[in-house]
Every structure is written in structure tokens, then in C-alpha cells.
Amino acid sequence: MTGFFDFQFYVFALLAIVSALLFVTRKNPVPAALWLVNVMFALAGLYVMLDAPFVGAIQVLVYAGAIMVVFVFVVMLLNLGKNELTDLRSLGAWLGAGLMGIALLANLLVAQRHRLPRIASAPAGTNVVEAVAASLFTDYLVAFELTSIVLLVAVVGAVLLAKKRVQA
Amino acid sequence: MIASLLPILILLPLLGFVVNGTIALTRKGADGEAPSTARHPLVTLVGPGVIIAAFALAAALFMRIRMGLPAPAVVSLGQWMPAGNLVVDWSFQLDQLSMVMVLVITGVGSLIHLFSIGYMRDDAGYARYFAYLNLFVAFMLVLVLGGSYPVMFVGWEGVGLASYLLIGFWFGEKANADAGKKAFVVNRVGDFGFLVAMFLIWTTTQTLDFIGAHAALAGMAGTPVVLAIALFLFVGCAGKSAQLPLYIWLPDAMAGPTPVSALIHAATMVTAGVYLVARAAPVFAGAPEASLVVTSIGALTALFAATIALRQWDIKKVLAYSTVSQLGYMFIGVGAGAYTAGVFHLVTHAFFKALLFLGAGSVIHAMHHAYHHTHRHDDPQDLRNMGGLAKFMPATATAMTLATLAIAGIPPLAGFFSKDEILASVFSRTHGSPLAAASLLGVPGTTVLYAVYGIGMLTALLTAMYMTRMLLLAFYGANRTGEAEREALHEAPAIMTAPVLVLSLLTVAGGWLNLPSLIPIGRTGLLEHWLEPVTGASAKLLAGTTHLDHSTEVVLVAVATGVAVLGIVIALVLFRKPIADKAHSPAEMGLLARAYGVDALVDAIIVRPVQALAAVVLDRGVDRGVDRGFTAGGSLLTRTASLVGARLQDGDVGKYAWLLAAGALALIAAITLS
């Protein structure tokens, strides 16, 4: 059972990483956006496997379903033609970024190792969604209310910013 | 009581400096230049006035000390340098030795100041001249009244400064300014020796005042330290008193006004070295080898300079080399432990050398007027342009003749007694004294002293010769100045001849200061008794068990007189002939006239290499390299930094992202690596 579980985990992980790599290297923004969606689906799977079903659901609904859709809308709206798409930087830039990335990765991994005890996964006994709800609406109520205000502000702002100026 | 008057003695000429200096700085002519300072009445009053007042005070102090001075009168004007366990005060002391010096400085100084009123009458720098001259006297008094080595050194350096200012008085001519610089730089070499000696004294005795240090050093007589101290002190003396090899500045110093040459380079500043040896007598007496060095160098210098003087055509150069030679005599004296003899010669030399210089000043003054009258540009100082001046300037001529006889050593004039006493002392110490027992570079002391005596005699001969030559060429024989000029030649004004006459009186009577027991025409040994408390012990130390019996003394005196007369006769014979030598530039001159080419040698060996080195190291290395490197480097640094900084903020968002990532990486790395 654990073997299959782990295998599944690695499948989702690999999917996420490969999709991310493909996302970063696409010239055309539409395929890039779709690959990102794929990443999010893979991550949703990972969330569920990590005993966070609520978060996984939200990931699919909100992130993949709403945010990425907005991205794709905007891409279509701006109608960036093919000639706009040579926006990848030079090979030197890629190499430099690659080095930077490797350095960062190494550091992050080392940082993790120090502080992380290896423990087995906890049994999925308690109802996670209930726990999340309880925490969200009691300990973090203020944060919750504030986020709703942030959303309101964001909506108003977005509308204002993207409005076409009315020519007199 | 005495001690409290000492500061006043120094403050008087200092006051003169301030007053005259202020006048010199503030009074300007109509066109912004300084001509209206000439003949300013306040300067004429204050300049010589303060020196005459100082002389009066000195005379009063002398009378007071005559009544008895058991110990030197010391006064301290406060602390100067308290540094750890070195405490140096502004201390001044008056004892018999410094009293003699003070009287000479203020007395002869007053006469020279009076002479200057006439000599510098038409000079635009009249007030500046008296300011500097007063400053010099002030510093010279500090030198001789100093109670410790550092205070003396203040005076030492101060007179060097005043000498520089006065030699280069007419600094409009580059040659004069160069002469001033040369004097100062060569003096510096000597001062180095003085400083090292001071350091040694401090490390050995932990005290720097005369009374304490000499008491301690006397107890260490014979040790290498005392020898070292004495030798380094003598280096300082060689610089200040123009002995070999540091004499080269004195002939050049004739570029200054003639009264300056009289005061500084004949009577007072150059004698500071002799004073120092006498003052540090316990040190020199405790190091017979050093004393041998002093006396030998004195002898060599005396001979060397006398040979050069024989062939000089400039009247002041003759007198300059003569001064170097006579200073050599003084060092022969104090080097042999005959401190009284050396100081005696110092005093008599002050009289007749000042007289000679002032007389030469009158002559130059007259020649200058004569050439001015006919608008010729010949050299008024060249002996070849003079001749037969006795007809036109009888008073000056008589005085100069007296001085020449004195310096040659004809009895009963002053020079005879002092010179004879020096040579007799040397002769007597050839057997039975610590000097004879010591040896110099392997040569036994006795031989050295005999050689010194011989050289001294030879130099006496030469002295008589070159001085007679000078007298002949200037005052006797046919006049070579020229028909038109002759009518403008006249005696100097009274203000100039009066001091000259006073000095000639002193030249005649000066011998009475220290008559030898051999010739008791008055009270004998006055100066010797006077200086007994200060130098007596040291003199006795170096005299040892010597004794000069009566018959030897008579022989010595007779030989000395004979040599002097011989010199005069030879000169009269040799230099009566008409002059064939028309040389004016060094290339045309013979070896002696060029002073053995020493200046050219020093220029080639020392001056040019130093200049070349400076051009490479200081000019290219420091000035262009370091200085400009710093300034250009600084600006380059700023420019580079600003370029980098500008590129960091050019609006390229991608670059900003890079920087962000780099910063984040650095932070995380800091955490993981810590």
C-alpha cells in the first residue's frame, strides 16, 4: 500500500516539475498558461495526498479554474501575435539564471535538511476540513474578514485600471 | 637679583625686532613697494638703541659679578617640555664665560649697529635690516645665556635662521638667496651632530642642563660615551664655526651686507662653536682623543683657508677665508685644553676682524659711490680696482693697518698676545699631558701636537702675508680705480668711521685682557683668573704635568714675532709688482683662487646626485605617482562607482529581478552557512 502511495506521489511530483519546466520554456503565452494549469492540477493531487483535501479542491476551483482563466483571457485580449513572442533572453542569460537557480536550490535543500526531522505520515483519522474550518473561523477570523476586503478592493481596482478612457 | 635681569637682556633686542619688524611690514611707499622705510627715525633710534641698552645692562651685570660670583646665576622661566622623566625648562644661566660672550656680543654689536646706520642709509630694506639684526642679537644672547643644551640649541638654530635672513638680505639676486640657503643647509648638517650629542647626553646622564650634565659627565671621563658626545658636539661646532669640511658656506655668506659679515660671520655667530667647546669643557677634557681631533681639524682648517686667502681678489673673500683660518686658531686653543687662550683669541679676533670688515665696508661704500658717480659697473669689491686709497680715506686706512698688524701678530697689539698664548699652550702640552699620552688614529699625541704647532706657525706666516697683500693692494701704491672716479672717492661719514676708530682702540688695548706672566706690563692673566671657576678644572685636567720654563717661552715668543715680521716683509716684496692676473671667472682662475675647487666638488658629488634622486623619487615617484595617483585615483574611483551605480538603476526591470534574486541567494546562503 505504501509503495503504491509513494509511487503515486512521485508521479504527481514529476508531473508538476516537468510541466513547470515546459511552462517556463514556451514562447507562446497560451501554451505556457496551459502548462501552468497542468502544474496546478498536479499540485492539487499532491495536496490531497498530503491530507489537505480542502486545499486541493480550492486549488482546482480557484487557482486553476479562476486565476489561470483570467490569465488566458488577458492573453487573448491583448492579442499578442507571433512576432511578439521572441521574448526569451539570450543563452548567456539562461546560463546565468540556471546557475543562480542551482545555487538557490542547493541552499534551500541544505536549509531544509537542518531543521526537518524525518517522521512518518500521521494517520488520516481526524476530519481535516472540519479542523480547517474551525481554525479559520475562530483563530484567524480577522484575517479572513480582511481578505474579503482585499478582494473587494482588488475588484474595484482592477475595473478602474482596465477601464478604457472615454475620449471626449 | 642677577638672574632676574637675564630675561631683560634678551627681551631688549627682541623688542627691537618686533618694533622694527612692524615698521618694515607696515610702511609702504606710494607705489606699494617699501622705499619709505629707509632712514625711518624710529628704526634708527630703536635698532641700535636696544643693543646699546643691552650693553649697558651687561656692563652693570659685569660690575656686579666682579664683586664675586660663587656659583652660576640660574633662572628658569617655566617649563618647556615635560615628557616622562625628561623635564626641560627655559633655564638661563650667567657665569663668567657667558659674561665675556655677552659683553662682546652687545659691545661689538652696538658699534656695528651704529655703523649700519650710515652703511644702510639708502637701502629700501632699512627697517627690515635692523629687525633681522636685532633678532640675531636676541638669539645669540639666548645661545650664550642658555642654561641647558636644548635652550642653547634654540639660540643655535635661531642665529642660523637670522644668518640665513641676513645673508639673503638682497634676495632679488638669486646668488644671494642661494648663499643664504647654502649657509642654512650646511649648518643643518652640523646641527645633526649637536642633536645626536644631546641624545647621548640625555641617555647617559638623564639631565640636559649644563650644571647637572657636566657634573655627571666629568665623573665618566675617559669612557667611549664621553668621547662620542664630544665628537658629535664638535660636528655641530664645525658646522656653525666653518671648520673643515663644513666651512663652504662662509665665503658665500659674503653676499650679505658688510656689517652683517662683521657681526655674524666674524665676531659672534661663528664663534658659537668655540663657546660651545669652552662651555662643554668637562666633556672635552674627559676625552683627550676628541680634543686632539678638535685641535687637529682647527689646525688643518687654519692652514687650508690661509692658502686660499692668498689668492683672492675680492676684499670680502680675503676676510672671509681669514675668519675661517682664525677660527681654526681658536679651535687649536680650546682643543688643546687652553680654554682661556681660545676665548681670548675669540675676543681679540672679534675686535680686529670686526674692524677689518667695517673698514672694508667703508671702502666698498666709497668705491660704490665712485662708480655710481661715473655710471660704471665694475666690481667695487675687487682689489684690482682699488689702490692708494690711503690718500682718500686716511682714518680708515690707519685703522685697517693697525688691524692687519694685529692679526699678523705684531706686539704689543691684541692679536699677538692671543695667538702667541694659543701656540705656547700647544707647545707646552706636547709632553706630560693627557693629550700627549693619547693617540689619534695611531699617531701619538705628542706628534700630533708638534704638527699642530708647526702648522700654526706656518699659518701665522701666511696670515701676515695675505693680510699685508690685502692692505697693499687696497690702500697703498698707485690708484687703479680710474681718473673720473678718483674725484668721487672720499672718507666714510662720521657715523661709520667712529665705530671703526673705537674698534681700533680696542685692537690696540685688547692684549691687556690676558697678559702672559712673561711680559708683565700690567696685571697678568686677567682673563685666566676670570674664567677660572668655569674652565679652570678642565684646563688643569688636560694640562697635566706640563710646564713651560722661562727660556722656552722667550724663544717661542721671539719665533712667533719673527715669523710675523717675515710674513709682512715677504708680502711687501712679492706684491709690489703690478698685477697681471685679470681672471674673473672660475675657469680662468688658478687652484688657490678657485679655493681648491671644493665647491665644484661638493656640487658634483653631493648636490647633483641628490637633485637627480629627488627628481626620480620625489618628483616622479611621490608628486606624480602618489599625489596624482591619489587624486586621479580618487576621481577614477568615484567615476567608476558612479558608472556602476548609474547602471544599476536604469529602469531595466529584468536587471532588478536579477539583483533581487542575488540578494535573496545571499541571505539564504548566510543562513545555511552560519
Added chain:
Amino acid sequence: MITEALIVSAILFVIGVVGVLTRRNAIILFMCAELMLNAVNLSFVAFAKLHNVTGQVFVVMVMTIAAAEAAVGLAIIISIFRHFGTVDLSKLRGLHG
């Protein structure tokens, strides 16, 4: 499993950084930023499994804010496109000092 999750999270994050450094298209840059946020979310969830459920609560917060940010950000990009005619960041240099 948690360590593996964290490793994946790190890798995704780094890929996002590389993307930000190399892409010039503003929209794609923005999407790389979203990728980075997602990677961090994964970290949070992993730690939530380790400790208590606060991690998941925080993920909810992050997602909400990410939504708001996406909306506003894309509105800005539309504005820029209307004003400058391009979303190529190397051509947008108005922020220089």
C-alpha cells in the same frame, strides 16, 4: 513524504525564479510568480502535515491574495499595453533613477 514534498517545492520555486530572470513578456513573468506562490503553498501544506492545520489555513489566505493580486496585476498589464503598445519588459524603462 514531507521531505519529498519540500524538495519538490524547492525545485518548483527555483524554476519560477529562473523564469522570472529569463523571460521578458510581462504576462509570462507574472505566471512565473504564480508558480512561485504555488511552490510555497506546497511547502505550507507539507508543514501543515508536520505540525497543525494552520498551514492549510494560510494556504487559503495565500490563494485569496493571489487571486486579488492577479486581478490587479493583469489590469495594470492591460493598461501598460494600451499605453506603450507592448508588454516586453526590456522595452519598458520608465523606472530609472
